[in-house]
Each structure stands twice: as structure tokens, then as C-alpha cells.
Amino acid sequence: MRIALIVGINYYQNGGALFGCVDDAHAVKAVLERHDGGGVNFDCKLLTGTGPTDAVTRRELRDSIQQLFAVDADIALFYFAGHGHIEATGGYLLASDSARGDEGISLSDVLVLANQSRARNKIIFLDSCHSGIAGTPPGQGNLATLAEGVTVLTASTAEQYATERDDRGVFTTLLVDALNGSAANLTGDITPGSIYAHIDQSLGAWEQRPVFKTNVKQFVSLREVSAPISREELRRLVEFFPAPGAEFRLDPTFEPELKGRDPGMPDPIPENTRTFGTLQKYNRLNLLVPVGVRHMWNAAMESRSCRLTALGEHYRRLVEKNRI
Incomplete structure (x- = not known):
């Protein structure tokens, strides 16, 4: 009550x-x-x-x-x-x-x-x-x-x-x-x-x-109120980043956009592009940043990685402790 x-x-x-x-x-x-x-x-x-x-x-x-x-x-x-x-x-x-x-x-x-x-x-x-x-x-x-x-x-x-x-x-x-x-x-x-x-x-x-x-x-x-991201997607933080400080490696198969690809680059893989969509949500919510580049698109096309911010690490720990 x-x-x-x-x-x-x-x-x-x-x-x-x-x-x-x-x-x-x-x-x-x-x-x-x-x-x-x-x-x-x-x-x-x-x-x-x-x-x-x-x-x-x-x-x-x-x-x-x-x-x-x-x-x-x-x-x-x-x-x-x-x-x-x-x-x-x-x-x-x-x-x-x-x-x-x-x-x-x-x-x-x-x-x-x-x-x-x-x-x-x-x-x-x-x-x-x-x-x-x-x-x-x-x-x-x-x-x-x-x-x-x-x-x-x-x-x-x-x-x-x-x-x-x-x-x-x-x-x-x-x-x-x-x-x-x-x-x-x-x-x-x-x-x-x-x-x-x-x-x-x-x-x-x-x-x-x-x-x-x-x-x-x-x-x-x-x-x-309506959450900006689903709890199911938040729970995947420990899947992508199983330990503190872990980085998630990207490559061109994660980017669904075909424009801007150099000759010989591999085509998008649907499973990877779906994962990339979730990672991009993390990025927009300040949970995650690309490493060494400004944008997630560049991280994928240049085969860079991404890592969690301090806020992202906080929510990763909450998931790890079954708090979410």
C-alpha cells in the first residue's frame, strides 16, 4: 500500500x-x-x-x-x-x-x-x-x-x-x-x-x-517510468564484458551499413549486427565508449574495440550481483 x-x-x-x-x-x-x-x-x-x-x-x-x-x-x-x-x-x-x-x-x-x-x-x-x-x-x-x-x-x-x-x-x-x-x-x-x-x-x-x-x-x-533500455539488454553486459576492464573486439561484420566499406571487407553478419545494435544503445546511454576512435562506426570498420565507462561498470556489477 x-x-x-x-x-x-x-x-x-x-x-x-x-x-x-x-x-x-x-x-x-x-x-x-x-x-x-x-x-x-x-x-x-x-x-x-x-x-x-x-x-x-x-x-x-x-x-x-x-x-x-x-x-x-x-x-x-x-x-x-x-x-x-x-x-x-x-x-x-x-x-x-x-x-x-x-x-x-x-x-x-x-x-x-x-x-x-x-x-x-x-x-x-x-x-x-x-x-x-x-x-x-x-x-x-x-x-x-x-x-x-x-x-x-x-x-x-x-x-x-x-x-x-x-x-x-x-x-x-x-x-x-x-x-x-x-x-x-x-x-x-x-x-x-x-x-x-x-x-x-x-x-x-x-x-x-x-x-x-x-x-x-x-x-x-x-x-x-519507461526505461531507455530493456532489462534484458542490460543483463547482457556481463555477456559482452565478463570481467572489469574487459574490452569487446569489433570488426566490419558488426556494422550493418554497406556504404563506406573498402574493397575486400567482409559483409555484415546478422547476429553480429544485432549485437552491435545493443552496444550502440549502451554507447548512447554513456555505458560504453569506443577505444581509440570517436564513433562506434569507426570502431567496427577499423576493427577496434569498445569498453565500459564508469557508469557501465556500475551497471555491470549490478547485473553480476543479480540486482537487475
């Missing part, structure tokens, strides 16, 4: 309105509900605060967070977009009816609920100002208190504001892009770690900095 509580609040009775949080929440819900192929993924509950008749009260927000982390699920995911507040007593998520900062939901309380949850994996995404303090008790400096299975990814540090651009949260825009496939690995899996890497690389040193805190033994896949 995978469940998600997704909250977006634009309307605040006692503070400045926001503009992109509700749309961001809808976008997160849309991408989490199903895998790329249409299979069911997360069972989502959506709370949005758009105006006086559609507000998210503190009571409703707290009760929903408690219900989320009370479920014995494989993954319990909490996403929040809205105002955040920080003071000496810690950080807070503000509901529509919060009259002042410390009347929101304490981030310490959210972490207590997550730490005590029976869910195997607890994922928290926060697109709110000062959210980077989540997981750090007041007065504890950089000491984070996360139980095993808890992961927190926030839009900014404890000192920073979370910005909006074109009426969308900068953090959530990158989060949704990552979940749509920008953070997928070669098997099509998207993990919290790969999402953070995507967001981290997309934001410059002078922009808001995402904060990533986790206490897990192994990352869980949050969404599956």
Missing part, C-alpha cells in the same frame, strides 16, 4: 496569499497517482486552500497528518506547499486559519509522527519557507533526529525562503519534472535520492538550496 497526503494552501486568513501552491499540489497528485505506464501508484488525499469557503484549517491539517502516518503502509508520503515559519521554538507549517507563526503545525510534531509511524518508508516533501529545519530539534544545531525509514526533502534551508516563479513553486516544478522521468535511472525507477540529485543540480549556488535528510538502508522507488 502506498498512500500520500498532498496539501497546497494559497489562502491565509491572517497573512499574505500565495499563488502557486494549489496548482503545485494538483501537479504532485497527478504525477504520483499512476506510474508512467498507467498502473496505480499512490492512493492520494488532496487538501487545498483556495479561499474562505475552501480553507485548510489547522485541525484538519494535523488530523490528516496523523491519519497518514497511522497507516501500516509500504510508503506514507506527505507533501506540503504553503507558508512556513521559524522561530526559537522551531519550524512550523501554517494552515489557512493560523493567526501567527507558532499556531501552525510544528515540524517537530510532524517528525515525531513520522518517526513513530508503522509505515516502512516515510517520505516528506516540503515546499515552504525555512523548511530545512525539519528533523532538527530546536537548539540542537545540525543534529537531525530521523528514525529508520524516514526521508525529508525540503525546498530551502532553515534560513531561506522558498520562491515561486511564474505562479509555481521552483522546488515543486523540479520535483514534478523529476517524477515525470528526469530523475529516473536506466531501469526506469525514481527514488528520493535521484530526485534530490536532480533538484540539487538544477539550482545554482546563489539560489535557494534544497535540503535532504534521510535514514534508510535502501532507497525505495517512488514512481516507475
Whole structure:
């Protein structure tokens, strides 16, 4: 079972309105509900605060967070977009009816609920100002208190504001892009770690900095997208490269194109050309490079070899260990 509580609040009775949080929440819900192929993924509950008749009260927000982390699920995911507040007593998520900062939901309380949850994996995404303090008790400096299975990814540090651009949260825009496939690995899996890497690389040193805190033994896949190469073809890495540093020798029989052949060159062999097609896929995915020449065509026509890159060696080891 995978469940998600997704909250977006634009309307605040006692503070400045926001503009992109509700749309961001809808976008997160849309991408989490199903895998790329249409299979069911997360069972989502959506709370949005758009105006006086559609507000998210503190009571409703707290009760929903408690219900989320009370479920014995494989993954319990909490996403929040809205105002955040920080003071000496810690950080807070503000509901529509919060009259002042410390009347929101304490981030310490959210972490207590997550730490005590029976869910195997607890994922928290926060697109709110000062959210980077989540997981750090007041007065504890950089000491984070996360139980095993808890992961927190926030839009900014404890000192920073979370910005909006074109009426969308900068953090959530990158989060949704990552979940749509920008953070997928070669098997099509998207993990919290790969999402953070995507967001981290997309934001410059002078922009808001995402904060990533986790206490897990192994990352869980949050969404599956179409892989750029089949698992069957990946498993052939150990067939072509049986040992680290091995090279695969090519010759003109691997190249299916007849143009450019010198007189006396052997004709293509169908079995070899099929193998060459797989090797070319490896090359396009940066798993493999030709040795001594720039292009795979030259490697074949000049009877050169090809070898795995560092990334290719990584996936070869995964295949060797039956991880793929």
C-alpha cells in the first residue's frame, strides 16, 4: 500500500496569499497517482486552500497528518506547499486559519509522527519557507533526529525562503519534472535520492538550496517510468564484458551499413549486427565508449574495440550481483 497526503494552501486568513501552491499540489497528485505506464501508484488525499469557503484549517491539517502516518503502509508520503515559519521554538507549517507563526503545525510534531509511524518508508516533501529545519530539534544545531525509514526533502534551508516563479513553486516544478522521468535511472525507477540529485543540480549556488535528510538502508522507488533500455539488454553486459576492464573486439561484420566499406571487407553478419545494435544503445546511454576512435562506426570498420565507462561498470556489477 502506498498512500500520500498532498496539501497546497494559497489562502491565509491572517497573512499574505500565495499563488502557486494549489496548482503545485494538483501537479504532485497527478504525477504520483499512476506510474508512467498507467498502473496505480499512490492512493492520494488532496487538501487545498483556495479561499474562505475552501480553507485548510489547522485541525484538519494535523488530523490528516496523523491519519497518514497511522497507516501500516509500504510508503506514507506527505507533501506540503504553503507558508512556513521559524522561530526559537522551531519550524512550523501554517494552515489557512493560523493567526501567527507558532499556531501552525510544528515540524517537530510532524517528525515525531513520522518517526513513530508503522509505515516502512516515510517520505516528506516540503515546499515552504525555512523548511530545512525539519528533523532538527530546536537548539540542537545540525543534529537531525530521523528514525529508520524516514526521508525529508525540503525546498530551502532553515534560513531561506522558498520562491515561486511564474505562479509555481521552483522546488515543486523540479520535483514534478523529476517524477515525470528526469530523475529516473536506466531501469526506469525514481527514488528520493535521484530526485534530490536532480533538484540539487538544477539550482545554482546563489539560489535557494534544497535540503535532504534521510535514514534508510535502501532507497525505495517512488514512481516507475519507461526505461531507455530493456532489462534484458542490460543483463547482457556481463555477456559482452565478463570481467572489469574487459574490452569487446569489433570488426566490419558488426556494422550493418554497406556504404563506406573498402574493397575486400567482409559483409555484415546478422547476429553480429544485432549485437552491435545493443552496444550502440549502451554507447548512447554513456555505458560504453569506443577505444581509440570517436564513433562506434569507426570502431567496427577499423576493427577496434569498445569498453565500459564508469557508469557501465556500475551497471555491470549490478547485473553480476543479480540486482537487475
